[in-house]
Amino acid sequence: MKTFHCDSCGNLVFFENVKCIKCGHALGFVPALGTLSALQPAQANAWRPLAPGAKGRLYRPCANGSQHQVCNWMVPAEEAAPFCIACRLNNLIPDLQVAGNLERWHKLELAKRRIIYGLLCLQLPLDGVPEEERPALRFQFLGDPAGGPPLLTGHANGLITVSIAEADDVEREKRRVNLREPYRTLLGHLRHEIAHYYWDRLVANSQWQPPFRKLFGDETRDYAAALQEHYQQGPPADWQSNYVSAYASAHPWEDWAETWAHYLHIADMIETAASFGMTLNPIHPAAQAMTAEPEKAAGLDDFDEMMANWFPLTYALNTLNRGMGLPDLYPFALSGSAIEKLRFIHQVVKGARARQPPLRAKTRSRGIAVQAR
Numbered sequence: 001m002k003t004f005h006c007d008s009c010g011n012l013v014f015f016e017n018v019k020c021i022k023c024g025h026a027l028g029f030v031p032a033l034g035t036l037s038a039l040q041p042a043q044a045n046a047w048r049p050l051a052p053g054a055k056g057r058l059y060r061p062c063a064n065g066s067q068h069q070v071c072n073w074m075v076p077a078e079e080a081a082p083f084c085i086a087c088r089l090n091n092l093i094p095d096l097q098v099a100g101n102l103e104r105w106h107k108l109e110l111a112k113r114r115i116i117y118g119l120l121c122l123q124l125p126l127d128g129v130p131e132e133e134r135p136a137l138r139f140q141f142l143g144d145p146a147g148g149p150p151l152l153t154g155h156a157n158g159l160i161t162v163s164i165a166e167a168d169d170v171e172r173e174k175r176r177v178n179l180r181e182p183y184r185t186l187l188g189h190l191r192h193e194i195a196h197y198y199w200d201r202l203v204a205n206s207q208w209q210p211p212f213r214k215l216f217g218d219e220t221r222d223y224a225a226a227l228q229e230h231y232q233q234g235p236p237a238d239w240q241s242n243y244v245s246a247y248a249s250a251h252p253w254e255d256w257a258e259t260w261a262h263y264l265h266i267a268d269m270i271e272t273a274a275s276f277g278m279t280l281n282p283i284h285p286a287a288q289a290m291t292a293e294p295e296k297a298a299g300l301d302d303f304d305e306m307m308a309n310w311f312p313l314t315y316a317l318n319t320l321n322r323g324m325g326l327p328d329l330y331p332f333a334l335s336g337s338a339i340e341k342l343r344f345i346h347q348v349v350k351g352a353r354a355r356q357p358p359l360r361a362k363t364r365s366r367g368i369a370v371q372a373r
Helices: 065-068 101-121 169-178 186-203 209-214 223-234 254-273 303-323 338-352
Strands: 026-030 035-043 046-049 059-061 072-078 092-093 138-142 154-156 159-163
Touching: 026 046, 026 059, 026 072, 035 303, 059 065, 065 101, 101 186, 101 254, 154 186, 159 186, 186 254, 209 254, 209 303, 209 338, 254 303, 254 338, 303 338
Parallel strands: 092 138, 138 159
Antiparallel strands: 026 035, 035 046, 046 059, 059 072, 154 159
8 A cells, every 4th residue: 555645735644534634625535546636626526636647537426435434435427337446346235224334334345445456556357257257356245144153254256255243353353363363354354355256367267277286286176175174173283384374274275365365465565665665774784674665566576576575574563563562463474385376476466467457447337235134
């Protein structure tokens, strides 16, 4: 995530902001420009972004922002679609008549928009390819069914289902502890599930599938049986030498998903650090340095350079967290095998990016249903 500044007064503003606290200008994220822009009223429900490159084009707020205050993305005024390109991906939202669901949905949308921002920056496709039977990306956010078992977050045929219980901090922490996970966040959850979508979208039945199997294993192995075995017996004793997490050892698809999520963690953190101009120049000559290069951070062309910046950044951030008595920000150690899997994902992303226009999403407008009670 890059840093943003108010186009009117220059004040530092953040991705989720809807108003500059210094000058009072309304703010909205303009996907086509890839920036959070100060907005100037133009006409009824239409605003003119002040960001460079807007060229006087008019925009209006996403309907989920104007109606529910859960979105700050903008829609071109001439488009008929009521929703922004991120909210158009929703197939189903939770029942907002249930107490607390609006707040839970808001948290989920904050995490989802960060995901979509990252995917747009990496120029990854969101649309399907019907002739290849590759589906478009979609989301549904659901509460647990009355009297039934708890809903499980997962992916199937392009549709990512997320239990809104994950937006409850206490419940999410309980699940993290019960599953013995070092890290569990809404953003991390969505990055993991997005990975399953991109395996189907970019790897399955493509030139990437044979090298995938060499690194991650044969994905035709019985998935349900593999997960059952993992939960009953746990990961292999030496899992740290081959996987980014214990759960990654359960099945090649989960290895891909966990590794992909880490790749997005790394891409986001490096861009953020570079955008703030962060550099690390340790006193000890043997310690690793980090040099901020904002113009290169989002492109991520050189994998080795990317990792050379990542490791010193994690060392510094983990140590700062410990100084506050907090858990490590990045509680993982990457083995040589895990790094090679990250390199493979980098190659897949670069291959997909070469075929996509920058910061665009050709998702079709669709209505959004609400979960029935």
